[in-house]
Amino acid sequence: MTAATSVAARGAVPAAPARAARRASKRVLPGFGLTLGYTLFYLSIIVLIPLSALLFKTATLSWEQFWTAISAPRVVASYRLTFGASFLAALVNLFFGLLIAWVLVRYRFPGKKIVDALVDLPFALPTAVAGISLTALLAGNGWVGSILEPLGIQLAFKPAGIVVALIFIGLPFVVRTVQPVLEDAEKELEEAATCLGATRWQTFRLVILPSIMPALLTGFAMAFARAVGEYGSVIFIAGNMPMVSEITPLIIIGKLEQYDYAGATAVAVVMLVISFVLLFIINALQAWQRRRAGAPA
Amino acid sequence: MRHLQQSLGNITMTSLKLKTLLASLALAASGMAAAQNSLLNVSYDVAREFYKDYNTAFTAHYKKTTGKDVKIDQSHAGSSAQARAVNDGLDADVVTMNTTTDVQFLADNGVVAKDWAKKFPHDASPTTSTMLFLVRNGNPKNIKDWDDLIKPGVQVIVVNPKTGGNGRYAYLAAWGAVREKGGTDAQAAEFVGKLYKNVPVLAKGGRDATATFLQRNQGDVLITFESEVVSVEREFGKGKVDAVYPSVSVTAENPVAVVERTVAKKGTGDLAKAYLDYLYSDEAQEIAAKHAIRPRSEAVLKKHADQFKPIKQFTVAKYFGSLTEAQKVHFNDGGQFDKLYTPGAK
Amino acid sequence: MSATTATRTIRRAQAGTTEAPWVRWTLIGIALAFMLLFLVLPLAAVFAEALRKGFGAYLEGLREPDAWAAIRLTLITAAIAVPLNLVFGVAAAWCIAKYEFKGKAFLTTLVDLPFSVSPVVAGLIYVLVFGAQGWIGPWLAAHDIKIVFAVPGIVLATVFVTFPFIARELIPLMQAQGNDEEQAAIVLGATGWQTFWHVTLPNIKWGLLYGVILCNARAMGEFGAVSVVSGHIRGQTNTIPLHVEILYNEYQSVAAFAAASLLALLALVTLVIKTIAEHRNEQALKAAAELPPERPAPAGV
Numbered sequence: 001m002t003a004a005t006s007v008a009a010r011g012a013v014p015a016a017p018a019r020a021a022r023r024a025s026k027r028v029l030p031g032f033g034l035t036l037g038y039t040l041f042y043l044s045i046i047v048l049i050p051l052s053a054l055l056f057k058t059a060t061l062s063w064e065q066f067w068t069a070i071s072a073p074r075v076v077a078s079y080r081l082t083f084g085a086s087f088l089a090a091l092v093n094l095f096f097g098l099l100i101a102w103v104l105v106r107y108r109f110p111g112k113k114i115v116d117a118l119v120d121l122p123f124a125l126p127t128a129v130a131g132i133s134l135t136a137l138l139a140g141n142g143w144v145g146s147i148l149e150p151l152g153i154q155l156a157f158k159p160a161g162i163v164v165a166l167i168f169i170g171l172p173f174v175v176r177t178v179q180p181v182l183e184d185a186e187k188e189l190e191e192a193a194t195c196l197g198a199t200r201w202q203t204f205r206l207v208i209l210p211s212i213m214p215a216l217l218t219g220f221a222m223a224f225a226r227a228v229g230e231y232g233s234v235i236f237i238a239g240n241m242p243m244v245s246e247i248t249p250l251i252i253i254g255k256l257e258q259y260d261y262a263g264a265t266a267v268a269v270v271m272l273v274i275s276f277v278l279l280f281i282i283n284a285l286q287a288w289q290r291r292r293a294g295a296p297a
Numbered sequence: 298m299r300h301l302q303q304s305l306g307n308i309t310m311t312s313l314k315l316k317t318l319l320a321s322l323a324l325a326a327s328g329m330a331a332a333q334n335s336l337l338n339v340s341y342d343v344a345r346e347f348y349k350d351y352n353t354a355f356t357a358h359y360k361k362t363t364g365k366d367v368k369i370d371q372s373h374a375g376s377s378a379q380a381r382a383v384n385d386g387l388d389a390d391v392v393t394m395n396t397t398t399d400v401q402f403l404a405d406n407g408v409v410a411k412d413w414a415k416k417f418p419h420d421a422s423p424t425t426s427t428m429l430f431l432v433r434n435g436n437p438k439n440i441k442d443w444d445d446l447i448k449p450g451v452q453v454i455v456v457n458p459k460t461g462g463n464g465r466y467a468y469l470a471a472w473g474a475v476r477e478k479g480g481t482d483a484q485a486a487e488f489v490g491k492l493y494k495n496v497p498v499l500a501k502g503g504r505d506a507t508a509t510f511l512q513r514n515q516g517d518v519l520i521t522f523e524s525e526v527v528s529v530e531r532e533f534g535k536g537k538v539d540a541v542y543p544s545v546s547v548t549a550e551n552p553v554a555v556v557e558r559t560v561a562k563k564g565t566g567d568l569a570k571a572y573l574d575y576l577y578s579d580e581a582q583e584i585a586a587k588h589a590i591r592p593r594s595e596a597v598l599k600k601h602a603d604q605f606k607p608i609k610q611f612t613v614a615k616y617f618g619s620l621t622e623a624q625k626v627h628f629n630d631g632g633q634f635d636k637l638y639t640p641g642a643k
Numbered sequence: 644m645s646a647t648t649a650t651r652t653i654r655r656a657q658a659g660t661t662e663a664p665w666v667r668w669t670l671i672g673i674a675l676a677f678m679l680l681f682l683v684l685p686l687a688a689v690f691a692e693a694l695r696k697g698f699g700a701y702l703e704g705l706r707e708p709d710a711w712a713a714i715r716l717t718l719i720t721a722a723i724a725v726p727l728n729l730v731f732g733v734a735a736a737w738c739i740a741k742y743e744f745k746g747k748a749f750l751t752t753l754v755d756l757p758f759s760v761s762p763v764v765a766g767l768i769y770v771l772v773f774g775a776q777g778w779i780g781p782w783l784a785a786h787d788i789k790i791v792f793a794v795p796g797i798v799l800a801t802v803f804v805t806f807p808f809i810a811r812e813l814i815p816l817m818q819a820q821g822n823d824e825e826q827a828a829i830v831l832g833a834t835g836w837q838t839f840w841h842v843t844l845p846n847i848k849w850g851l852l853y854g855v856i857l858c859n860a861r862a863m864g865e866f867g868a869v870s871v872v873s874g875h876i877r878g879q880t881n882t883i884p885l886h887v888e889i890l891y892n893e894y895q896s897v898a899a900f901a902a903a904s905l906l907a908l909l910a911l912v913t914l915v916i917k918t919i920a921e922h923r924n925e926q927a928l929k930a931a932a933e934l935p936p937e938r939p940a941p942a943g944v
Contacts, residue, residue: 029825030835035738039750042731046802047757053771053778054764072630074638096677103674107667113922115675117914121682121907123860126884127762127867129903132508132891133688139513143684156513157498168681176812176857180850181819200662215815222811225758232762232866240457240499242638249761254459256767257377258629259402265771268764275759280752287748290818337876342892372875373889379875386775386784387792387874406776504892532894 054272057265069255069266078248081159083274085247086227089166093223097174098216104175105182119176122169127232134165135236157239162247165233170223177219181212210289217286221279228275335368336568337559339389341376341462343503343528347588348393354584355575359568367568375502376462377402383556384408390560390569393553393576395426396462397613397620400552413554422550423576424590427610428470430541431510431519431526438517442543443474446518447491454516456506457499458628462549463506464499465620465628467520469613470547472627476616477545477609490637511537522549523605527589545609551590689907693900704890704898705905712878713886714905716794720869720882721862724801728858732809733851737839739810740817741825751814757806762867765803769796769872792874797882800868805858812854813847820846849921856913864906 058066069075103109104116122130138145139156148155155161185208193203231249239245248271255264340348352369359367372379372389380399383389384406392409394400400421403409414420432440438451446453456464471492475485498515500506503525510519511533518541526540553573560566575581582592586601598605617623627633661667693701704710739751757765773790774780783790790796824846828838844851866884874880881889883906890899 028829029741029822029838030829031737031839032742032744035734036744039731039735039738039754042734043753046799046806047753050768050772050803051756051760053768057771069630072635074635096674099670100674100678103671106661107671109671113918115678117911117918118678118682118686120857120860120914121686123857123864126864126887126903126906128884128888128891129689129900129906130685133685133692135513136688136692137684139515141512141514143688144680157515164681168685171681172857176853177815180812180816180853183849184816184819200666211819214818218811218815221755222758222807225755228759229761229764235501236505239497240501241497242499242635249763250460252761253763254457255630256381256763257460258624259377259381260630261771263630264767268761268767271764272756272760276752276756279755279759280748283751283755284748343894345889345893370879371877373877373892374870374875378871382792382874384776385770385791386773386780386789388789502892504894507894508896528894532896 051272054265054269057262058269061262061266065262066266069263070270074242074246075248075251075267077243078246078251079270079274081162081244081246082228082248082271083278085159085162085166086224086230089163089170089227090220090224092163092167093170093174094216094220097171097219097223098178098212100171101175101178101182105179119172122172127169127230128236130168131165131233131236134161134168134233138164138237156237157245159238159245161237162234162245165237166227166230169230169233170227173222173226174216174219177222178212178215181215185211214286214290217282217289221282221286224282225275225279228271334365334565334568335370336390336565336572337370337372337388338391338393338572339372339379339383339387339556340393341379341395342373343522343525344393344395345371345373346528347585347590350584350587351576351581354580355572358575358578358580359571369572375460388559388563389556390563390565391553391555391573393551393573395549395551396465397422397550397552398624399462400554401619401621403554403556408556408558409554410557414552416555417553417573418577419593420550420552421554422552423573423581423593424551424585425593426522426524426549426551426589426591427546427608428466428520428549429523429526429546429608430543431521431529431538432517432541434537434539436539436541440518440541443471443488443545446471446520447488447495451495451518452497452516453492453495454498454500454506454510454519455493455496456503456521457501458634461500461502463503463522465623466522466547466549468627468634469617469623470520470543473547473611473616474543474545477611486633489633493637523591524589542606542608545611548610548612550613686907689900689904692896693904695900696897700897701901701904704895704901707898709878709881710883710886710898710902713881713883713902716797716880717863717882717884719794720798720801721859723798724805724862725855725859727802728805728809729851729855731806732813732854732858735810736813736817736847737843740814741822754807754810757803760803762804762865763871765868766800766871769799769803791872792876793880796872797869797880800872801862801865804865804868805862808858808861809851809854812850812857816847816850817843849924852917852920856917859913863909 061069100115100119104112104119135156136142138148138161140146140149140154142156145154145156153160155164189207189211190203193207194200198206229249231247231253234247235250238247238250240250248267252264252267252271255261255267338348338352348371352371356367356369359365372382372387374382376394376396376399379387379392380394380402383392384403392400392403397414397420400409400413404411404413410416417423430440430446432438438445440446440451445451455467458464458468468489471489472485475488476482480488498509500509503521506519506521507525507529509515511529519538523540526538529538553576555566555569555573560569577593579594579597582594582597585592586597586604589604591605592598613620613623617626625632662670693704735754739747739754770777770791772778773783773796775784777791790799824842825838828842833841863882864884865882866888869882870885870888873882873885875885875889877889883902887899887902890896890902
């Protein structure tokens with residue numbers, strides 16, 4: 001490794017074979033092999049191998065059984081609900097999370113430290129407790145529900161309530177991912193933009209936003225991913241009516257209750273694949289955006 | 298790997314070692330406790346209070362008759378979840394469930410004996426319960442019997458049959474009620490369909506249903522186990538709800554069984570049998586009555602007649618063969634219950 | 644007097660890069676309203692329920708030996724899961740943020756995956772591997788090693804669900820900071836470990852702390868996955884969240900919310916500690932900023 005480092009430092013790679021040159025440009029910073037190796041090892045042991053158990057269990061079904069299990073109307077309705085509500089909630093969190101991170105980093109106001117600390121709250125409450133207290137709040141006789149329901153807005157036991165619960169649990173992701181990046185942002189760029197005549201909004205849109213976009217997308221992806229899998233906080237506020245307000249994790253539980261392990265894993269595999277694809281798209285988008293913004297490797 | 302840990306500081310390393318040591322100590326301690334004469338009773342959710350009292354009575358009785366001390370560990374969760382856990386390796390010595398399907402599942406997988414139902418009296422069910430209605434104080438909607446539940450404007454709270462035994466029994470009680478009155482299966486299906494149209498929320502479990510009914514103030518009537526009423530009154534205070542006994546309801550058996558797989562390994566076969574046998578004793582049946590669980594003993598039942606109002610009951614076997622069959626026909630995916638919600642299939 | 648003048652000078656200099664006051668206060672207002680609605684109210688609801696029958700009942704709910712066993716188990720689990728994920732998080736962040744390689748987006752997505760796995764499934768997969776009917780279940784049973792339905796299973800499930808936290812906190816931060824400083828250090832002759840310890844670590848300090856706190860909070864609050872692998876043996880394999888569920892299901896909601904409020908309090912305490920540490924750090928930065936700054940101190944806003 002030292003040889004490659006000194007080669008890179010001297011900047012002399014003309015005669016070296018192409019492979020060594022490529023390796024040299026990767027390894028200016030040492031530790032690639034070690035960190036990648038450990039990452040893959042840990043990932044496999046904790047995540048990949050157990051997750052493959054899902055696939056193996058599902059494989060015990062015939063294609064027909066598999067298809068029936070995952071394409072039943074109730075199940076499909078639940079996909080729509082789960083992924084739709086999660087996406088919506090993550091979107092809301094994207095907007096408000098950015099707002100809150102901005103306010104926390106850029107402004108001073110009384111009680112800022114408390115607000116800052118409170119953002120992590122959704123992580124601290126066990127999901128089931130969050131679910132129970134949200135339901136208590138939003139039901140007809142709760143603090144919020146008693147105001148909204150006379151206006152005709154029913155949140156508890158309806159899909160809207162699910163979105164509210166998912167907003168709650170996803171909020172910290174965007175805030176905490178954007179906050180450190182915002183703090184690190186260089187003010188000179190903004191000052192330069194102002195000097196060059198940009199309005200504040202233009203500066204925000206064209207200078208600041210692109211630089212925090214990767215963090216924003218990461219936060220969005222995390223909030224979305226978390227919302228998709230969420231069970232404890234949603235199950236109390238959802239009406240669980242089949243075809244209307246039934247989330248996919250509940251269908252999985254239902255199958256387990258019937259001792260249909262393979263059916264449960266089949267639906268779980270579908271969820272996994274869809275989540276993986278969506279996350280992959282978001283991450284690839286983020287990587288592309290970073291490259292476009294000219295960030296160094 | 299060691300290098301990385303060094304980089305992060307010896308503090309992390311030491312604290313990691315310390316905590317692993319603590320963890321293994323904790324594991325050893327719990328292991329040591331199990332080595333004494335001990336029994337793990339894997340049971341269902343709301344049975345904790347009952348078994349707390351029963352275990353005290355049993356340990357005293359066991360000490361008196363055999364002179365030995367025994368430690369009883371309890372595990373409580375949803376009945377099917379517990380059955381799955383025992384199947385997947387939870388070392389229960391005995392299982393005390395509230396649905397026969399769960400014990401049958403274990404029998405099918407060789408975890409309990411195939412003839413478990415014959416090993417103890419009354420089909421191995423020392424206690425039963427039944428389904429009744431809870432209505433708001435004063436019964437404003439005047440709900441007396443099953444037919445009142447399908448009236449327009451009546452909202453019924455019930456547990457999701459897909460996720461809770463409570464819900465399955467409610468469904469079967471409704472279905473069977475029609476059959477008891479001389480109706481056919483088709484009429485029963487129609488009735489049940491109308492009933493579930495009046496259900497705004499399918500609760501996750503018994504407790505969730507009660508919370509929805511009493512704390513969230515949803516619905517006009519709650520269908521739940523008779524044994525829940527005592528707990529409800531304790532938590533929410535008397536006078537909030539009235540218990541309405543319909544003309545007919547289903548018998549929900551609470552089966553018990555010895556887990557052969559575990560007792561063979563641990564050698565606790567006699568202890569397990571003694572534990573379950575004592576459930577049929579008068580003392581145990583009294584404790585059950587105290588917790589609003591219907592005892593099998595006629596004498597004890599008569600003594601508590603004011604609490605356990607006589608109600609015409611039918612067994613699951615009468616109209617459905619067995620709970621396992623009912624599960625297949627009604628509650629499994631694609632079954633009758635699913636048909637209620639698929640548009641077009643009324 | 645000079646401090647105020649200095650602040651005023653800085654403020655004037657920053658006037659070009661801050662919004663008009665009305666914009667500022669509107670944004671603050673919206674942010675606070677949102678947080679009040681979505682965060683403060685549920686928290687208040689927990690304490691309101693816990694104290695519904697008075698403070699005495701609240702304490703009674705916590706005095707149970709089962710409650711203490713649950714607290715112990717929760718702390719042990721977090722104490723094992725968090726350091727494990729810390730080591731992984733740093734390694735993965737370094738690998739993903741500092742290098743370009745094929746399949747990086749794929750790897751990042753794999754790291755994110757545990758987030759979107761429903762907790763029930765997360766527990767289920769370990770049962771499928773280690774359970775009596777699982778892959779190595781029979782071998783474990785033969786050697787009387789208990790993984791699922793015992794503490795190791797709970798730790799494993801917790802590690803799984805808190806897996807991505809630290810890594811995903813660090814990655815955008817390290818990406819935003821770029822490689823310049825590390826490369827400078829290498830050029831000046833530092834080894835990899837020296838670079839990491841003296842250059843990278845101080846820069847990612849706060850992101851790392853955030854990540855650890857989040858990871859810890861989630862580890863202590865995890866319910867679904869642990870519920871599947873726990874066995875629910877009272878006094879032995881129940882964590883605080885499981886204990887909360889049990890109490891709730893037994894119609895002891897005051898005791899249930901009392902235990903839940905414990906978790907909320909634990910979290911608030913950690914956050915207070917974090918805030919204090921941050922405050923100290925800010926003061927150190929301010930002291931360092933007495934020296935002629937290359938750029939206006941960011942701590943002045």
